[in-house]
């Protein structure tokens with residue numbers, strides 16, 4: 001999608017701090033971190049929100065979770081833990097309308113935190 005910032009990041013037309021990528025997904029640092037480790041996991045192809053996921057997207061949705069596992073390993077938090085969050089539509093706190101999963105971690109001794117964008 002021409003005007004979508006995350007499509008531009010996926011195509012590397014806009015720079016980002018990439019932590020992991022493969023042919024279908026990308027993981028990069030949030031520009032406004034709300035946790036010591038705040039990453040965004042996106043499908044490279046445009047899906048605007050959870051509400052727009054179709055049956056044929058199932059492979060890329062699995063890839064997003066596998067990317068979360070690999071990222072956790074890479075960031076050294078696989079065992080200590082991390083939080084995955086998806087904001088859905090404006091009322092759910094979604095500001096960028098390209099599907100993304102927030103990967104949040106790095107707190108010391110903090111296990112139960114507020115999810116950004118949630119009331």
Ligand code: AMP
Nearest residue numbers: 016029030031032087093094095096117
């Ligand atoms: P949401 O409110 O769930 O739509 O989250 C949007 C996320 O995208 C927030 O964490 C923003 O900080 C992040 N964000 C927006 N623009 C950029 C960008 N150009 N590079 C990296 N992260 C971004």
Ligand code: ZN
Nearest residue numbers: 004007046098
């Ligand atoms: Zn997009």
